[in-house]
Amino acid sequence: MSTKTAPLKTLFLNPPSFENFDGGASSRWPATREIESYWYPVWLAYPAGLLEGSRLLDAPPHHVSAAETIEICKEYEFLVLFTSTVGWEGDQRLAEAIKAANPAIKVAFVGPPVTTSPDKALNECSALDFICRREFDYSVVEFAQGKPLNEILGISYKENGKVVHNPDRPQIEDLDAMPWATKIYKRDMDVTRYNVPFLLHPYIALYSTRGCPAQCTFCLWPQTLSGHAWRKRSTDDVAAELAWAKQNFPEVKEFFFDDDTFNIQKVRTIELCEKLKPLKLTWSCTSRVTTDRETLKAMKDAGCRLLIVGFESGDPQILKNIKKGATVERARAFAKDCNDLGLVVHGDFILGLPGETKESIQNTINFAKSLDVETIQVSIAHAYPGTEFFDYAEKNGFITNTDAMMDAGGHQMAHIEYPGLPKEYVLEMVHKFYDAYYFRPKAAFRVIWKAIVNRDVPRLYVEAKAFLKLRKERMNMVKDAKKLQDKTPNAVGAGA
Helix, strand or coil: CCCCCCCCCEEEEECCCCCCEECCCCCCCCEECCCCCCCCCHHHHHHHHHCCCCEEEEHHHHCCCHHHHHHHHCCCCEEEEECCCCCHHHHHHHHHHHHHHCCCCEEEEECHHHHHCHHHHHHHCCCCCEEECCCCHHHHHHHHCCCCHHHCCCEEEEECCEEEECCCCCCCCCHHHCCCHHHHHHHHCCHHHCCCCCCCCCEEEECCEECCCCCCCCCHHHHHCCCCCCEECCHHHHHHHHHHHHHHCCCCCEEEECCCCCCCCHHHHHHHHHHHHHHCCCEEEEECCCCCHHHHHHHHHCCEEEEEEEEECCCHHHHHHCCCCCCHHHHHHHHHHHHHHCCEEEEEEEECCCCCCHHHHHHHHHHHHHHCCCEEEEEECCCCCCCHHHHHHHHCCCECCHHHCECCCCCECCCECECCECHHHHHHHHHHHHHHHHCCHHHHHHHHHHHHHCCCHHHHHHHHHHHHHHHHHHHHHHHHHHHHHHHCCCCCCCCC
16 A cells, blocks of 8 residues: 655745845835835745645745744755845855755745746756746645656756756646635734735735736736736635635735736626625725726725726837837726726836836826826836846846846846936936825825824834835935046946
8 A cells, every 4th residue: 555755845935135125926026115015925825835734934024034044944855935036146145055054955946037047047056956937836846746857847957067948837727726825824924914005904915817918018927927828717716715814814904916917807807896795805906007997896896995007107108118008098097987986096107118218207207196096106117037128128238237226225226227318317206206296285195194094194104204214315325326427427328
């Protein structure tokens, strides 16, 4: 009689990095935020749910240090670490320290950098046993269950000093077969540690779909991880998970669908809303501006409170350049529909996209003010390897320094420079954008009033203090850069 061998004792790790860093498995846009905030490492929760005896350690929000992580890893046989472009150097050093402390442990890296540059990863990091390209759920599970490396699809590894790339793994189609991420949160995580300023606290994030058919040139995950093929869970499975989560997390005030594009298919969205309605939940999601009023009304009626919307730019040509598949006019109509229906909008904007000029930046600031959505996030354009934007910027010599995406604290820095648009100017305009938006009496009053209504005044105080501190540091950085430029009249221009 044969007995089933137990899988390797596995630790799934979103690694410690910069203080307050939100990256890797948690975020499409890895960085230390202007205000301390953390998304959930949803990607790691699925394989963690497939492996008996595993643990998911989300180090940043739980404030687990590198030293503590190394100590924890002594008790495990297999480490799966989700890395990011900006965290790569630190993650590599951490993995080597873990291997030094526990030489028997097997180490696999997953995430965008190892998908786009597997040879580089395996040649640079001696601690790696293999890496997974794109979706990694079943690849790491198969290894933990004893399958030989040469039989596992979608991985790369070294054999006799040479890198071997196994055939690609087909994307997962049956998402209902995957475990519920929320059960892993209950098992391994403290949900009160997760804070996003515009979401109610505490909140929980989960996926109802994978992939995004949109072709936005700058967007990281569809081009390196989740793919463009849009795959959906059944509406029954999603509703059942939320019913379970509501019962098991009575303290949670909001559920957030962190899909690449939650409501891109009208029929499916309305069907899901019908099944969410009886649960009487407060929930939020991502949305494109192409969503029509009927769909938005169904969402509102089913308990939707807020939409995260990537407006990106108020300049029509830039929207075309990045293949956004949306127009300024459609964005205005969408914002009006949301306002009429009582849906809150958090708008995302990016400065420094292809075609950006001083004039287009001002157009975007004016556009944002005219939309007058509840809250905004202004990011600096980052060209991540593996994206069409990176290929464009690299080909044209616009990347000034790939290693300068972050400052010493993990905050975003401009690393793209176009002719006539110095990167220091773009950095300066991020903060002028925030000033122009939030220092309007109407916007300032709205933020304060909402904090009072939601009994979140202490939280607002902490967040405002953190934001103003970073703002001061960034503005000093811009001043220093300008002084340096003034002293170097013959400085090499962009693209050299």
